[in-house]
Amino acid sequence: MFSLRFLRNYNKQLSILRLKSISAANTTAKVNDKDGAVQYMGQPTNETHPHLINEGEVVPLITKLELQERRQKLIDLITSQTRKRYPELNRHVIVIPSATKKYMSEKIPYVFRQHSDFLYLTGCMEPDSCLVITASTSPGQHQSTLFLREKDQHSEIWDGPRTGPENAVRLFGVDQSLPMKELSSFMQCCAQPTSSSLLWYNFKESPLPEVDTILQEYFKKVFSKVWDNPTSCIHNLRVIKSPAEIKLMQRSCEIASEAIRKTMHFSRPGVNEHEIFATVDYECRKMGAEMLAYPPVVAGGDRATIIHYINNNQMVRDGDMVLMDAGCEYHGYSSDITRTWPVNGQFNNVQAAAYEALLDVQTQLIDAMKKRPTLNQLYQLMCQLLAIRLGDIGLIDSKSDMNTKMRNAYDFCPHHVSHYLGMDVHDTGSVSRDIPLQPGMIITIEPGIYVNYKHEAPKEFKGLGLRIEDDVLVTEDGPVVLTANCPKTLKDVEAASSS
Ligand SMILES: [Mn+2]
Secondary structure (H helix, E strand, C coil): CCCHHHHHHHHHHHHHHHHHHHHHHHCCCCCCCCCCCCCCCCCCCCCCCCCCCCCCEEECCEEHHHHHHHHHHHHHHHHHHHHHHCCCCCEEEEEEECCCCCEEECCEECCCCCCHHHHHHHCCCCCCCEEEEEEECCCCCEEEEEEECCCCHHHHHHHCCCCCHHHHHHHHCCCEEEEHHHHHHHHHHHCCCCCCEEEECCCCCCCCHHHHHHHHHHHHHHCCCCEECCHHHHHHHHCCCCHHHHHHHHHHHHHHHHHHHHHHHHCCCCCEHHHHHHHHHHHHHHCCCCEECCCCEEEEHHHHHCCCCCCCCCECCCCCEEEEEECEEECCEECCEEEEEECCCCCCHHHHHHHHHHHHHHHHHHHHHHHCCCHHHHHHHHHHHHHHHHHHCCCCCCCCCHHHHHHHHHHHCCCCCCCECCCCCCCCCCCCCCCCCCCCCEEEECCEEECCCCCCCCHHHCCCEEECEEEEEEECCEEEECCCCCCCCHHHHHHHHCC
16 A cells, blocks of 8 residues: 555655755735634634645645545444444544643643544544534445534633634534534434444543433433444554654654664763753654653653653663664644663663574564564564563573473563554554454554663663664555664664764
8 A cells, every 4th residue: 555665765755755844934814804804713723824724625644635535534434343242333434523622730731632533533633522423324425424512702811813604614624513502402302313323432431421411311311222332443444654743753753763773872971861851852843743642751760660760860870771762743743752872872782682682582573564463463572572682692491391481571572562652652552453454554663671770680680671662654665664763773873872
C-alpha cells in the first residue's frame, strides 16, 4: 500500500509544502465581508492560519474529504461486523464525545488536548463537543451531526473564539451541526430509537461527563437490550495510517530525532537532567511541534534503571550515561524515541559492551519486521536475542539452557518491546498485540537492559540502564525507520555527544 518511493518523494513534497506555507503566510488572509476583519474560528483555519492549514484541509494535511472517508469507513466496518450478530438490526446510533477542559487548580487550566478518536473522526479541536452518527443498515446511508458549544460573547473574551454550530458544516464537512444543549433532546427524539437500533457508545471510559449523563439516561429509556463499544472499530481504522498521516508521523519523528541529536551535543559532565529536558523541549517546539508527546525520561547514571523515571532533577556526573526517552506531538501525531549516550562523549568498556549488545538486538528486531510478525512475537524474539547477547557479554550465565536464559533476560528488560504509535503514544490500545503487522502500521522497537543493585549480576554492570527505541513504519517493501536521523551506532552516538 505504501511504497518506499512514496517516502523518497516525501522530502521533496515537504519542501514544496514549506514554500507554499511561507508564501501563503505573506499574503493577506481572506476577510469577513461583514466587519472587514478575519473571522477567527475555534481552531486554525486556512483563512486565519494559511501558514498551517492549506486549502481544503481541516487540520494540517488532513482534508475534509479524508475526514468524511474515515466516518464512512467506520460505518462500513460497524455494519459488516454486526450483520451476522444482529441480523434484525436496521439502525446504528454512534456517539463519540470530545475531551473536556481539565483544571490544575481554581481557574487554571491544563493545556487542552483533544480526545484522539473524536479528533480522528471530526478534525474538531474544541472541548465539550460531541459527534453523533446515525446510520441505517442499508449501505451508504448515514448522517453526521456535530454538537458544539454555542458562540458566547462573555466566554470568548476570556477563552478566545468558538466556531459555533453556524460555521461547523462549512468548516468540518459534517451533515449538520447543533448546539450542545440540544444533544439530549436530539437523542430522545431525532435519533428515532427503535427496538432494532443499536447504540454505540463507550460507557466504560467517557471523556465528557456531560454526554455520559445524557447517554446513561437515554440508554435506560430506549436501549434496554443491546449496545456496543465503538472504540475497537475506531482503533482498527486508526492503526493503519493514511498517506497524509504518514507524512505527519514522518515529520514528528524527524523533529524529535533532530532535537535529540542537538540535546546529545548540548549535554556535558555536570549538567542537570532538568537542563537536558529543557533542551529537548525547546528544540522540538522550535521546529514546529506543539509540545512533547509525554513527560520525558531524562535519567543520568543509575536513575536509568528506573523505567518511568521522570523526576529529572539530578546532576549527571562525568563517566555516566544519560538515558532519554522523549518524543514530540506534531499536529496531533506523536513520536517516541529513546537514546542512551555517554555524557562525556565516550563509552567506557562495560558501557560499550552493553550498548553494542543492545544495539545488535534492536537492529535484528527491526529486520525481523520484514516477516510481519505480531508485536507479541517480536517480544518473544527480544527475549531470545537478549538471552544470547547478554550471555556473550557475561551479564547472564551463557551456559544455562535457553529457557533459563530467557527468564533471566526478562529480568533485565521487564517491559514489552513494542507498541503501536500514532495520534496517541500508546496508540490504539484496543488493537490486539497478536495480529500480524500490516502496511501502514507504525510501531516502536524498544529493547532495554536495566541492571539494578538487587539483581544478581557482575559488579561492573550494576546501575547501568540502557534503552534504544525507534519508530518504524511497515510498508509492502519492508520496515522503514522514521527516526533514522537520530544518532544510534556507537560511533555516531559518541560523535553527537562530544562537544
Ligand atoms: Mn515507547
